[in-house]
Amino acid sequence: MKLIVCSNKKGFTLIELLVALLIMSIGLMALLDGLTNYIRINMENQMRQEAMRIGEAALETLRNSDFSQVKAGTATVTSPETRRIRNFDISYTITWAPTSISASSVAVQVAVTWAFKNIAHRHDAASVISTDL
Numbered sequence: 001m002k003l004i005v006c007s008n009k010k011g012f013t014l015i016e017l018l019v020a021l022l023i024m025s026i027g028l029m030a031l032l033d034g035l036t037n038y039i040r041i042n043m044e045n046q047m048r049q050e051a052m053r054i055g056e057a058a059l060e061t062l063r064n065s066d067f068s069q070v071k072a073g074t075a076t077v078t079s080p081e082t083r084r085i086r087n088f089d090i091s092y093t094i095t096w097a098p099t100s101i102s103a104s105s106v107a108v109q110v111a112v113t114w115a116f117k118n119i120a121h122r123h124d125a126a127s128v129i130s131t132d133l
Contacts, residue, residue, distance in 0.1 A: 043085070043086060043088075043116075044116070044121075046085050046086065047085055047090055047114060047116060047121065048121070048123060050083050050085060050090070050092070051092060051112040051114060051121070051123035052112075052123055052125070054081055054083075054092050054094060054112050055094070055110050055111075055112045055123055055124070055125035056125060058077045058094050058096060058110045058112070058125070059108065059110055059125055059127045061075075061076075061077055061078075062075055062077065062096065062108055062110075062127075062129060063127070063129055067106075067129065067131040070098055070106055070108065070129055071098055071100060071106050072098075073096075073097065073098050077094050077096060077110075078094070079092075079093055079094035079095070080092055080093045080094070081094065088116075090114050090116065091114060091115075092112050092113070092114045093112070093113045093114070094110065094111070094112055095110070095111045095113070096108060096109065096110045096111070097109050101128065104130055104131050104132070105128055105129070105130040105131075106128070106129050106130075107126065107127075107128050107129075108126065108127050108128070108129055109124065109125075109126050110124065110125045110126070110127075111123070111124050112124075112125070
């Protein structure tokens with residue numbers, strides 16, 4: 001009895017094709033998840049950078065204000081500020097509080113808060129402002 005082996009098989013079976021598609025779709029889903037995480041983290045970093053800029057600008061405004069107003073907590077800092085980041089309007093709220101160190105120096109704490117996707121974020125900046133008596 002002679003066994004005939006056919007060596008001319010070409011193509012995939014249906015099961016091999018389905019397994020290949022399953023493996024490829026799992027890989028693509030992992031890639032898509034990584035991409036969405038990258039976009040979210042990048043967006044959060046851009047919002048944080050903008051909050052840092054706003055906080056530094058608020059401190060600069062306070063440094064340029066009259067020292068008696070800063071010490072009394074009556075200096076004016078514009079709040080809220082709205083900035084556009086990647087087609088989203090983000091509203092940043094600025095609060096600040098002075099703490100007297102001496103007659104000629106005051107420590108100033110500036111807090112910049114914002115919310116994105118129902119998650120509250122905050123950036124703090126601090127400085128010491130002094131005057132010549």
